[in-house]
Amino acid sequence: xxxxxxxxxxxxxxxxxxxxxxxxxxxxxxxxxxxxxxxxxxxxxxxxxxxxxxxxxxxxxxxxxxxxxxxxxxxxxxxxxxxxxxxxxxxxxxxxxxxxxxxxxxxxxxxxxxxxxxxxxxxxxxxxxxxxxxxxxxxxxxxxxxxxxxxxxxxxxxxxxxxxxxxxxxxxxxxxxxxxxxx
Numbered sequence: 141x142x143x144x145x146x147x148x149x150x151x152x153x154x155x156x157x158x159x160x161x162x163x164x165x166x167x168x169x170x171x172x173x174x175x176x177x178x179x180x181x182x183x184x185x186x187x188x189x190x191x192x193x194x195x196x197x198x199x200x201x202x203x204x205x206x207x208x209x210x211x212x213x214x215x216x217x218x219x220x221x222x223x224x225x226x227x228x229x230x231x232x233x234x235x236x237x238x239x240x241x242x243x244x245x246x247x248x249x250x251x252x253x254x255x256x257x258x259x260x261x262x263x264x265x266x267x268x269x270x271x272x273x274x275x276x277x278x279x280x281x282x283x284x285x286x287x288x289x290x291x292x293x294x295x296x297x298x299x300x301x302x303x304x305x306x307x308x309x310x311x312x313x314x315x316x317x318x319x320x321x322x323x
Contacts, residue, residue: 154249203262212320222265
């Protein structure tokens with residue numbers, strides 16, 4: 141009798157996201173129940189509250205299995221959120237240090253393929269996502285007063301204040317946890 145070898149994780153690209161998710165900043169999200177009207181000064185605390193839930197997601201069995209074709213696995217979503225923290229922390233830094241900066245583009249789908257998210261070590265990813273979520277929470281904790289009104293924009297022209305960036309970031313972290321991996 142020979143042991144069955146598990147199938148290699150699917151690392152094929154998923155269809156790119158085409159929805160304009162910036163609507164959640166004002167309208168919230170019916171898919172995950174996100175409420176955008178919470179005090180933005182609580183962003184750090186709210187993001188920090190997701191750490192243990194993300195770590196628990198990465199302790200599950202079969203985290204490289206995609207729930208359906210064209211949808212990332214829980215491991216891929218966790219790696220995406222880890223990298224999202226780095227991107228948003230840099231965007232926040234730019235907004236605080238520069239006058240109305242244009243953010244460098246970030247192609248999340250290309251990064252997922254390039255970094256082979258679904259082949260990453262879940263244990264390492266767990267430590268990294270916890271560290272990145274906490275560091276990003278700390279960065280938002282440091283924002284005060286008029287800094288919330290500072291501005292920046294994406295390459296596509298979408299404008300943000302620091303407050304709107306915080307809401308947008310918080311939704312991304314919570315949406316993937318609630319709606320995508322059910323954490």
